[in-house]
Structures are given as structure tokens and as C-alpha cells.
Amino acid sequence: xxxxxxxxxxxxxxxxxxxxxxxxxxxxxxxxxxxxxxxxxxxxxxxxxxxxxxxxxxxxxxxxxxxxxxxxxxxxxxxxxxxxxxxxxxxxxxx
Amino acid sequence: xxxxxxxxxxxxxxxxxxxxxxxxxxxxxxxxxxxxxxxxxxxxxxxxxxxxxxxxxxxxxxxxxxxxxxxxxxxxxxxxxxxxxxxxxxxxxxxxxxxxxxxxxxxxxxxxxxxxxxxxxxxxxxxxxxxxxxxxxxxxxxxxxxxxxxxxxxxxxxxxxxxxxxxxxxxxxxxxxxxxxxxxxxxxxxxxxxxxxxxxxxxxxxxxx
Numbered sequence: 001x002x003x004x005x006x007x008x009x010x011x012x013x014x015x016x017x018x019x020x021x022x023x024x025x026x027x028x029x030x031x032x033x034x035x036x037x038x039x040x041x042x043x044x045x046x047x048x049x050x051x052x053x054x055x056x057x058x059x060x061x062x063x064x065x066x067x068x069x070x071x072x073x074x075x076x077x078x079x080x081x082x083x084x085x086x087x088x089x090x091x092x093x094x095x
Numbered sequence: 096x097x098x099x100x101x102x103x104x105x106x107x108x109x110x111x112x113x114x115x116x117x118x119x120x121x122x123x124x125x126x127x128x129x130x131x132x133x134x135x136x137x138x139x140x141x142x143x144x145x146x147x148x149x150x151x152x153x154x155x156x157x158x159x160x161x162x163x164x165x166x167x168x169x170x171x172x173x174x175x176x177x178x179x180x181x182x183x184x185x186x187x188x189x190x191x192x193x194x195x196x197x198x199x200x201x202x203x204x205x206x207x208x209x210x211x212x213x214x215x216x217x218x219x220x221x222x223x224x225x226x227x228x229x230x231x232x233x234x235x236x237x238x239x240x241x242x243x244x245x246x247x248x249x250x251x252x253x254x255x256x257x258x259x260x261x262x263x264x265x266x267x268x269x270x271x272x273x274x275x276x277x278x279x280x281x282x283x284x285x286x287x288x289x290x291x292x293x294x295x296x297x298x299x300x301x302x303x304x
Contacts, residue, residue, distance in 0.1 A: 060303030
């Protein structure tokens with residue numbers, strides 16, 4: 001309840017209007033999606049490079065990079081998954 | 096602890112502004128002026144079944160859906176790369192489990208003329224390899240699989256090279272390292288040992304440089 005009492009101007013759930021978050025408009029969501037796209041694209045390119053470099057090392061019997069590269073690729077995928085989850089959450093909030 | 100209460104200079108207690116209290120509709124998302132199509136049942140787009148939401152008629156909404164779906168596709172691609180990395184890990188574990196290849200006799204040393212080439216299979220049947228005896232009598236042997244795209248390399252002892260005819264790749268005969276063309280890794284080197292007048296293959300050395 002806002003200090004000073006009164007309910008005028010408050011949203012129907014009791015929260016002050018200035019504090020309630022609006023769902024994103026379509027254009028706002030598109031901007032967010034573009035930002036996610038850039039991050040994910042860069043991460044996927046990084047994973048592609050990791051894969052080719054690891055394969056080259058494996059074929060040359062260099063085993064030192066195999067496990068670190070697999071871990072790094074997994075981290076990149078986890079980041080991508082997190083961003084995708086945020087995208088789903090954003091769409092779900094809209095509905 | 097930070098004070099989370101509203102600042103009365105910015106947010107008046109009752110939410111009143113110069114034109115009166117803020118209406119609840121101010122919290123709602125404003126209608127999208129670029130969405131003009133009205134679905135047959137007249138309900139909002141968000142209340143439509145998934146197939147209608149995923150194939151919108153209006154271009155702005157279609158653009159949003161296309162880019163959103165591209166994000167999903169890139170995440171799937173990311174997963175595919177992780178699977179590729181995991182496959183390399185598995186291959187490496189298998190290779191370790193197989194251990195070092197057993198030694199195999201190639202031929203009697205006296206039967207190999209200086210300047211000649213002998214083909215054999217090592218470490219397993221189907222793994223083509225070449226043995227070259229130089230004019231000075233030294234022996235070198237390599238796997239015959241080009242490190243570019245696995246074509247069979249052809250020894251050219253007179254030029255001191257091995258040639259891959261597929262894409263004009265050339266390897267130095269003494270070291271097996273690529274000297275021209277698209278290959279980037281040296282040929283797999285077959286380790287040799289001369290035992291009682293016979294030439295034996297005793298191992299394979301793969302290198303990245």
C-alpha cells in the first residue's frame with residue numbers, strides 16, 4: 001500500500017501503477033529477439049570453429065584439446081539454451 | 096537495506112498526475128497499429144490457436160515469428176555441434192582402448208631397390224601405406240591417405256615429394272609435411288625398424304604440424 005493511504009490511481013491488484021510491468025509490445029519483442037539472435041549467432045560460430053579445430057587436433061593425435069573444447073561447446077550451448085528459455089518466457093508472458 | 100518506498104517527488108501517493116489518477120488501462124500493452132488482419136472468430140491474436148499464431152497474415156507479425164523461429168533453429172544447430180564434440184570424445188576413447196598397433200613385417204630389405212616404392216597395408220587391412228627407399232638407401236614410409244580429403248598420394252622419389260592428384264597437394268618426402276596445395280596436416284608417418292634384414296612397421300605417428 002502506498003504511503004498516504006487511498007486507493008485512487010492504483011491498479012486493480014493493489015500495486016501502484018508506476019510499479020507494474022507491461023508485457024512487451026511486438027516491436028519491443030522483435031528488438032529483444034534481434035539482440036538474442038546476435039548473441040546466439042556468435043556463439044554458434046564459435047562452436048563451429050571449436051568443432052573444426054578439435055577435429056583437426058584429433059586427426060593429428062593431439063588429445064590435449066578434446067575435453068576442454070567439448071566443455072566450452074557445452075557452455076556455449078547452455079548459454080544458447082538460456083536465451084531460448086528467455087524467449088519462450090517472453091512469449092508466454094504475452095499470452 | 097535499500098529503501099524501496101516510492102519517492103513522493105516522482106510518484107505521488109495516490110498516483111495522481113496533473114490530469115487525475117492513472118487509469119488501470121495504462122498498464123495494458125497498447126494495441127498494435129501494424130496488425131490489421133482480424134481472425135474469423137474476432138478474438139485477439141494471442142487468443143488464437145497455435146497454428147494461426149505461427150502463420151500470421153500481417154507482415155510485421157510474420158517477421159517476428161520468422162526471427163523467433165530462427166533463434167530456435169540456431170539453438171538446435173548449437174546442440175548439433177555439441178553432439179559433434181561428444182562424438183570426437185567417444186572416438187578418442189575408442190582409439191585409446193584399441194592401443195598401439197602391433198608390429199608387422201613389410202618386406203626383406205634387400206628386395207627393395209634404392210629409388211623404388213613399395214605399397215603395403217598397415218596398421219590394419221585396408222589402411223594403404225607406401226614405403227620409399229631413397230637413392231641413398233634411407234627408408235621412409237607414410238600412410239597413403241591424403242590429409243585433405245583422403246585421396247591416395249603417389250610417391251615421386253625423383254622429385255623428393257609425394258603428390259596428391261585430386262587437388263594438387265604436395266608433401267615433402269623426407270618429413271611428410273605439406274608443401275603445396277590444400278592439405279594442412281602432415282601425412283601419417285609409419286615408424287620403421289629393420290630386424291634381421293627385414294623391414295618392419297612398428298607404429299604410426301600422426302601430427303598436426
